[in-house]
Amino acid sequence: WQYQNVLVVAGEGWHDGVVGIVASRLVEKYGKPTLVITIDGDDAKGSGRSIEGFNLYDAISHCSDCLTHFGGHTLAAGIGLETTDIDTFRTSINDYSDTIEMPFPVQNIDFKLNPACVNTEMLETVEQLEPFGAGNPQPIFGLYNMTVTDIQPIGNGKHLRVILERNGVSLQTVKFRTVQAEFPFVKGDVVDAAVGLEPNEYLGQLRVSILLKNIKLHDMVxxxxxxxxxxxxxxxxxxxxxxxxxxxxxxxxxxxxxxxxxxxxxxxxxxxxxxxxxxxxxxxxxxxxxxxxxxxxxxxxxxxxxxxxxxxxxxxxxxxxxxxxxxxxxxxxxxxxxx
CATH class of the missing domain: 1.10.10 (Arc Repressor Mutant, subunit A)
Structure with missing residues (x-):
């Protein structure tokens, strides 16, 4: 399954209110369009999330013969089908993916960030772009040519604090839902990082929280x-x-x-x-x-x-x-x- 272009996972008893969230997490983890299907006897229904460049609605439209109903848009969709048709649907949507140029997940960067300029004044700039939502996502900032100087587990080991440094300026970033055993980087690695900036008020003092969204090796072509x-x-x-x-x-x-x-x-x-x-x-x-x-x-x-x-x-x-x-x-x- 790990070599399929589109992941289709199914199981019994999954709450249909969370399958979309699970699909989003799997897209984040594997970088592939994903549909999560919950089975209830002879009937099944699921929710899908996609990556930029892969039109999920077009893909499931191509497989409409397997479905009892479907709807959605480019990056998200919902489907209904008979349980016996799940394997046929999985094969059909992957056959469709072979007919197009499959994209790889892309991390969009809205602004290049100088680490020396990260301060509370930047939060005011970000606030001017609100309100954020599906059509206006929070801006993503790029930190380039940064050196990993420390990696610390936090939150009972469920998250990481990753210290990045360049030209003597050190920044504390937080990578949520990542344990140290799954983090492939080590001290000394030179990386590019995609981050979000959020306000964090503690004991009456406003600080900038830097949320690590994505990270890659700087010299990777x-x-x-x-x-x-x-x-x-x-x-x-x-x-x-x-x-x-x-x-x-x-x-x-x-x-x-x-x-x-x-x-x-x-x-x-x-x-x-x-x-x-x-x-x-x-x-x-x-x-x-x-x-x-x-x-x-x-x-x-x-x-x-x-x-x-x-x-x-x-x-x-x-x-x-x-x-x-x-x-x-x-x-x-x-x-x-x-x-």
Missing amino acids: EDDLFSSMRDFSLLMRGRSDGFDPSLLIPQRETTAAVYRFIRSVGRWNYDTETLCHRLDLWAEDYGQVAVAIEAMLEMGVLRRDENKGLSVPKTSKKVNLQDAPVLRRLTELSKESAY
């Missing part, structure tokens, strides 16, 4: 990363066109570097793009690293636990990674494309 991610996704969804299979076959040195790194840290719980950075690889190497991981998982050289963490098994036998199904398929596709 996103176009190269997204291209490589798309190629790997096409491969894992069984496609044989739309990508150059030879570019996904990992070099022996790359596979060895991935294995040694995961063995050295004990457990890797973060995304593949961050792993590329830790290995000093380029963004376009994402596909090769992802294929190397998949091959080692298939052959038992690596294991993935219930929390998606990667580790080296305590006991393993010597194997030929070229026998991994993903590498055999890539080799066959490369031979076919050569003719």
Whole structure:
């Protein structure tokens, strides 16, 4: 399911008043259009949220034969269907996604922010843009080339305080609903951050709260990363066109570097793009690293636990990674494309 363009999750007994909120959280986590469906006997209904560039209403309209009713707009929609049609709907909407150029989630930045200029006067500027709502969202500010100097769990470990610094100016930001084990950045990383500014009055003193909305490595070339991610996704969804299979076959040195790194840290719980950075690889190497991981998982050289963490098994036998199904398929596709 993790390689599907559109996520469709379903379950019994989920309260229909919260499925939209859950869909929003899943979009935030996975960066993909998502529909959450609650099942009540023979009937089911769900709510969906999308990302910029993917018209959710057009997508579900394409699948109307599976639905009893639907409605919505570009970024949000509601559906009704028979329980027996859920799998058909899941397949249909993903088939539709294969016919268009799927976007990647984009973080819009309204204003570039100088860290030295963050003060309560900026709150007055933000207030002039109110009222905020669906057609007028709160402004997002960009902090660029910032160094992570500290990461502290707060709120019983449910949130993080992330200290960012540039040119001697240090800012405290807060990342809600993120535990330290899921935060892929470490002290010393140079990052770009998308933040929101909100007033915080304590003991009669007004301060600026900086809410960390999104964060990425400063030197990550996103176009190269997204291209490589798309190629790997096409491969894992069984496609044989739309990508150059030879570019996904990992070099022996790359596979060895991935294995040694995961063995050295004990457990890797973060995304593949961050792993590329830790290995000093380029963004376009994402596909090769992802294929190397998949091959080692298939052959038992690596294991993935219930929390998606990667580790080296305590006991393993010597194997030929070229026998991994993903590498055999890539080799066959490369031979076919050569003719």
